Amino acid sequence: MSVSAPSPTAAPAKARLPIGLVIGVLVMIGVLLLPLPPDLPVAGHRILAILAFAVVVWITEAVSYEASAIMITSLMAFLIGTAPTLADPQQLYGSSAAISMALTGFSNSALALVAGALFIAAAMTHTGLDRRIALVTLSRVGTSTRRILLGAIAVTILLSLVVPSATARSACVVPIMMGVIAAFGVDKRSNIAAGIMIVVAQGTSIWNVGIQTAAAQNLLTVGFMDKMLGERVAWIDWLIAGAPWAVIMSGVLLFIVLKMLPPESDSVPGGREAVAQSLAEIGPMTSPQKRLLGVSLLLLLAWATEGKLHSFDTTSTTYAGLVFLLLPRFGVMTWKDVQSRIPWGTVIVFGVGISLGTALLTTQAGQWLGIQVVGNTGLDQLGSLGVFAILAAFLILIHLGFASATALTSALLPILIAVLQTLPGDFNRLGMTMLLGFAVSYGFILPINAPQNMVCLGTETFNARQFAKVGLVVTLVGYLLMLVFGATYWRWLGWM
Numbered sequence: 001m002s003v004s005a006p007s008p009t010a011a012p013a014k015a016r017l018p019i020g021l022v023i024g025v026l027v028m029i030g031v032l033l034l035p036l037p038p039d040l041p042v043a044g045h046r047i048l049a050i051l052a053f054a055v056v057v058w059i060t061e062a063v064s065y066e067a068s069a070i071m072i073t074s075l076m077a078f079l080i081g082t083a084p085t086l087a088d089p090q091q092l093y094g095s096s097a098a099i100s101m102a103l104t105g106f107s108n109s110a111l112a113l114v115a116g117a118l119f120i121a122a123a124m125t126h127t128g129l130d131r132r133i134a135l136v137t138l139s140r141v142g143t144s145t146r147r148i149l150l151g152a153i154a155v156t157i158l159l160s161l162v163v164p165s166a167t168a169r170s171a172c173v174v175p176i177m178m179g180v181i182a183a184f185g186v187d188k189r190s191n192i193a194a195g196i197m198i199v200v201a202q203g204t205s206i207w208n209v210g211i212q213t214a215a216a217q218n219l220l221t222v223g224f225m226d227k228m229l230g231e232r233v234a235w236i237d238w239l240i241a242g243a244p245w246a247v248i249m250s251g252v253l254l255f256i257v258l259k260m261l262p263p264e265s266d267s268v269p270g271g272r273e274a275v276a277q278s279l280a281e282i283g284p285m286t287s288p289q290k291r292l293l294g295v296s297l298l299l300l301l302a303w304a305t306e307g308k309l310h311s312f313d314t315t316s317t318t319y320a321g322l323v324f325l326l327l328p329r330f331g332v333m334t335w336k337d338v339q340s341r342i343p344w345g346t347v348i349v350f351g352v353g354i355s356l357g358t359a360l361l362t363t364q365a366g367q368w369l370g371i372q373v374v375g376n377t378g379l380d381q382l383g384s385l386g387v388f389a390i391l392a393a394f395l396i397l398i399h400l401g402f403a404s405a406t407a408l409t410s411a412l413l414p415i416l417i418a419v420l421q422t423l424p425g426d427f428n429r430l431g432m433t434m435l436l437g438f439a440v441s442y443g444f445i446l447p448i449n450a451p452q453n454m455v456c457l458g459t460e461t462f463n464a465r466q467f468a469k470v471g472l473v474v475t476l477v478g479y480l481l482m483l484v485f486g487a488t489y490w491r492w493l494g495w496m
Helices: 019-033 042-060 065-080 094-102 109-127 129-139 145-162 166-184 191-210 216-229 235-260 271-282 287-304 314-326 344-362 365-377 384-401 405-422 429-440 451-457 464-487
Strands: none
Touching: 019 042, 042 065, 042 344, 042 365, 042 405, 065 094, 065 344, 094 344, 109 129, 109 166, 109 216, 109 287, 109 314, 109 344, 129 145, 129 166, 129 271, 129 287, 145 166, 145 191, 145 235, 145 287, 166 191, 166 271, 166 451, 191 235, 191 451, 191 464, 216 344, 216 405, 216 429, 235 287, 235 429, 235 464, 287 314, 344 365, 344 405, 365 405, 384 405, 384 429, 384 464, 405 429, 429 464, 451 464
């Protein structure tokens, strides 16, 4: 009796290493093999190699941002740990000191503020207050196409004040606007639908500039201000500087969308009824929503009066608000309610980003790069407006390769701050850092350049070409308006 041989099973396909990760490692090795400049410490040389690896991995999205953060931490522990210290070249940092350097960002107040902001955003989603604010705002506008687009911008502005997460804001607004579009009875790929969704995405990015707590990259910028400049811009001062630009650009966005994506009709009957029906479905305002609204308004008041009526910083007042939101009976949520709504990976990436930027400073790598940039570009021959024009244009262009403004800020802002510190002349380096932070939010051209763009793209109401067509004009007008503000308004405020 013959026994038949078991049929061979197909071998599982081997997962290949992402090409971006391989390139990142090769670039890092290439930088490490470069001759060490005499004025650059070994630790600085190695942190530049780690930075090169991070930039490649972030641009190619070879691995998740969370995984890249762990990789960067490990690389710092081993590469910096085996490097001689700046104080005594005969002594090595050691892995313990190096890992402490890699985790420095987790003790930064800006990281605490990001975590607090994510809790507030989760509370908004948990209670449904963000949805109620959006629906009430839309119910106040008319049913013409222009008013619906204006209502979308108004919703974006209001939520930017109370929901400190661009992704959370767009995730709230998009389903509401899709419901309104469905009530219009128009094709999902119509200019009306495309215009509404593009306004939501682009308007979110515009108001990331106007409000300090509206986006994570702003808070990261504040963290670098603290670490590298020893001071930071208050919430109200950021608002006074950025909000006028954002107001003008909101009008520009509305005009551009109406011109480049002319609506099929001027009237969209059914919109107001759809919003009214949605409001009726969610019922009257609940007690948790009222308490959350009260805490949010108090937080806005505290942020706006920092340094004017009291000396408590934004992070401290935010955490005081969180205490009320988490209190038994009075609060609106428990830890179990929000823990699944918090993108903890964002906190990890944020902390490592601050650590990487701080390490560039402590190892003298940032200062060395700043000297090289200034010495080889002629920036030291320009006035403050010329410096801002060049550095802002560089950030806007390089953002085309980044899918995260937070990653872009982590990679480049510490270097640009070092450049500002190296430049001669009497200009406001803190103010210039804030203005360059404005330029980081320019994710207008490609859908992949910002999470809110991708959320809106997922509705399939527009394509990448339509988005880029509007975004290119918005980018150009926004950049030129910044130069005008730099020559006038921001200079009058003393930020240039």
